[in-house]
Amino acid sequence: MKRLNRRIKFICITTLIVFTLVASNSINHFSSLHNNQTLNACEINASIACLELYNQPILPTPNPNIPQTEQERFLSAIATHFPTVPQPGSYEYILLRAYGAAFIDPEPAVKFPPTVVFNNDQETQAYQSTLAMEKITGTNNCYLQQSAAAALNKARSQQNIPLKSGYGASDCTRNYATNLRFWRKYANQNTLDKVREGKETAILGVVAPPGASQHLWGLAIDLRVSNAKQRQALYNNGWFQTVENDVPHWTYLGVNVDNLPTLGLRNKVVRGISYWLTPI
Numbered sequence: 001m002k003r004l005n006r007r008i009k010f011i012c013i014t015t016l017i018v019f020t021l022v023a024s025n026s027i028n029h030f031s032s033l034h035n036n037q038t039l040n041a042c043e044i045n046a047s048i049a050c051l052e053l054y055n056q057p058i059l060p061t062p063n064p065n066i067p068q069t070e071q072e073r074f075l076s077a078i079a080t081h082f083p084t085v086p087q088p089g090s091y092e093y094i095l096l097r098a099y100g101a102a103f104i105d106p107e108p109a110v111k112f113p114p115t116v117v118f119n120n121d122q123e124t125q126a127y128q129s130t131l132a133m134e135k136i137t138g139t140n141n142c143y144l145q146q147s148a149a150a151a152l153n154k155a156r157s158q159q160n161i162p163l164k165s166g167y168g169a170s171d172c173t174r175n176y177a178t179n180l181r182f183w184r185k186y187a188n189q190n191t192l193d194k195v196r197e198g199k200e201t202a203i204l205g206v207v208a209p210p211g212a213s214q215h216l217w218g219l220a221i222d223l224r225v226s227n228a229k230q231r232q233a234l235y236n237n238g239w240f241q242t243v244e245n246d247v248p249h250w251t252y253l254g255v256n257v258d259n260l261p262t263l264g265l266r267n268k269v270v271r272g273i274s275y276w277l278t279p280i
């Protein structure tokens with residue numbers, strides 16, 4: 001009887017130990033499965049579950065000095081050339097949105113206008129007289145700022161890339177009068193009033209308002225691009241399309257395509273054309 005009791009006691013203890021081991025193993029298995037699933041989820045997006053699981057954030061704590069959003073990156077990139085951002089909704093802000101991609105160019109040699117719109121010929125000339133210009137090879141009188149011209153000459157030495165009109169100055173750096181003449185060809189004061197009020201934006205992809213063209217800055221050119229090789233040669237040399245729907249218009253940005261998102265520009269493909277637009 002005593003022996004039987006001992007045997008029962010032994011069986012009970014053994015069963016309890018086995019049960020405990022199996023149970024704890026299941027819990028471990030379940031929790032490790034749960035961890036793996038959560039880890040996978042964490043790799044996709046950092047959820048609150050990740051924070052709970054590790055009791056600390058998995059992603060590095062955002063550094064407040066590194067701009068996070070597209071818009072913050074863009075405004076930070078243009079800050080050296082364009083420290084005072086115009087009031088959202090203002091005419092200047094509308095122009096910065098349409099033509100301001102050029103301001104991301106980090107090259108110190110490139111000179112930017114002090115404003116997105118010149119009020120008259122005198123203001124335009126005062127800025128243009130400070131620019132160091134260089135001729136585009138094989139043209140009559142097409143001039144751009146030196147680094148923009150050097151990059152374009154290199155692209156044109158790699159591929160045959162004709163100017164839109166063939167060879168004229170009007171494809172390249174323009175004066176205030178030419179900018180105004182082109183505006184009057186397509187638009188009028190009524191259009192300008194609507195642009196100012198934010199009620200008209202499509203015209204900005206056709207012609208720039210007086211004093212607001214990138215062509216005044218010596219950093220834009222109108223080209224006749226018809227194939228992918230020409231396009232690639234331009235991209236490789238820092239030239240991109242930055243004005244939505246203005247197909248022949250190319251802007252010198254001076255950086256590699258990989259840098260454009262980092263500098264806050266937003267890629268938008270319209271009818272097969274890849275534009276790099278401001279995110280504001």
Ligand SMILES: [Zn+2]
Binds near residue numbers: 249
């Ligand atoms: Zn143009």
